Amino acid sequence: MTEKTIICTCGHHNPPGTQLCQNCGRLINDDYDKKKTTDIMRYDGSAVRSKTKNKTLTDKIWNFFSSVKTGVTLLVLTILAAALGSIMPQQYFIPANQDPATFYQEKYGSIGLLYHQLGMDNLYTSWWFLILLGLVAFSIIAASIDRGVPLFKSLHNQSATKHPSFLKRQRLTAELTDADLDKMQQSLEQKRYKVKREGNALLAEKGRLSRYGPYINHLGLIILLVGGMLRFVPSLYYDDSLAVKEGDTRAIPGTDKQYYIRNDQFILEHYDAVSKSNTESMKADSAMNKVAKNYETKLTLFENTKDAVPGAEPELKELEKGSIRVNHPFKIDHYELYQNSYDQSLLKSMTFKVVDIKTDEEVGKHFTVDLDEPADSYKVDDNLEVNLRNYAPDFDKVEASGTLATKTPNTVNPAFVFEVDKQNQKPEYSLIKIRSSQDITPDNRYAIKFVSATNHTMTYLNVKKDLTLPVLFVGFIIFLTGLAVGSYLNHRRIWINDSKLAAHTNKNYFGLKKELNTVLAENNQSEVYDKYEAEEKE
16 A cells, blocks of 8 residues: 655655655744754755654564664674674684684683583674674664665755745745845855855755765775675685694695695794793793794695595696795785694604613614604614514503503504514513603513604694775775764755845754854955854853
8 A cells, every 4th residue: 555645735746754845944843842953954865764653574574673772782783793803812813733622711711611602702703693694784783774865865956946934944034135146156155165046045065075084984894794794705705724743745725735845844943941930940940931033834835736536646846935923924826824823742763772670781873763664674783673562652551452552543642562683582662652661572682772762843834815805995985984984074055045044964064154254344244143152151
């Protein structure tokens, strides 16, 4: 059913809910408080949808989301949620080599563990936070359309001829005496007003853009929110980690095995322990006073020239060499590789010696076990060799079958079963673990003892791709532009109908009054009357 329009005495048909006739400015809603001049001029008396329609479910939903209270509430909830996510570091900020549950519990206790279990460590990528951002964006869009469209129509179709009650209702008014309208127009145009004439009626206007400042601001916010939500699109945003041991080559995550990097060298430099320690370094363990000065990964970038087929070996072509330091990423296509952290806890090799238990003397030379690819046998001297019968890189327990079980493939707690084979003698077996050894056969003559070890250096890199930054940058610039337009520009309008003058501005009446008095003085007219100033004096 079509709602009836409101017909003004001037004959203009206005939409339902209109407060001021869009042609002559006459107040056509008798139920409206006539004292609310500022409120009624905010949208030039136009009909705002949310204030006129509330019948259907669509109307109710629209009115709910276009409400300023709803928008502010959603915005406050979003800010509070974002604040909760900043109480502790998000998961992508913690060291890449640490288990998140363990990290939060050890560093922050039971509260940290609860924080992790509730998913607050991945808050900004959670589904509910995304929905919250979407609701905020929809509320801003609804409020902008609900109020911005009627305002645009009203300002676009302004009339210079106004009803006497409209002119009288304005804060600034004046009675003109024998005014030359052409000369008044010239004076106003010199003040950069745009002038519209309708017979003996004149409308001078400038700074209309100021009225759209909040909507420009809203547009910037919407683009910022869209940019944030676009980070859930893998082709536009990618964030992962990569661990590469010194000397190893690994595919860069997110590139579909198109690019590989090799960790050629990891450089770790420390400040002087005495001069840079924040403790009494001479009394403390010097190892505790080491402060990292620089850690850097020297790398080589390769491209896989062969189609990525599961299980197939890549054919790598060297592209370039480079390095990654903290805050100095290595860039390839749209990807950036950042230095995150490093780990030197993995063992690379262990060196042993064979000792004659009776004489406590070394037998032959030392032998070194490569923990990544251990050999089966090691020649100690011409008559004695050591054979590796069993090996576990991360010892867990001895199985019922006698084999060594390992927790993980990481070389953090290795254990060995060695066989000492001496010519013309019965072989001897020993179980060697870190800080302990155990004879498997009775009355062994030879003991295998630990001499030294070398460590792998594992570099941890963050792999990032962010194509949403231009969107966020544009949104931020538009947001600041809207803020500046709404804050520093003034929308000023002056109506002259015969001998009646009235003026209105959305802010800074002092500036408008001063400017208008200058124009009136140039045309030998008396100063404007300020209704509010007169009321204050009374």
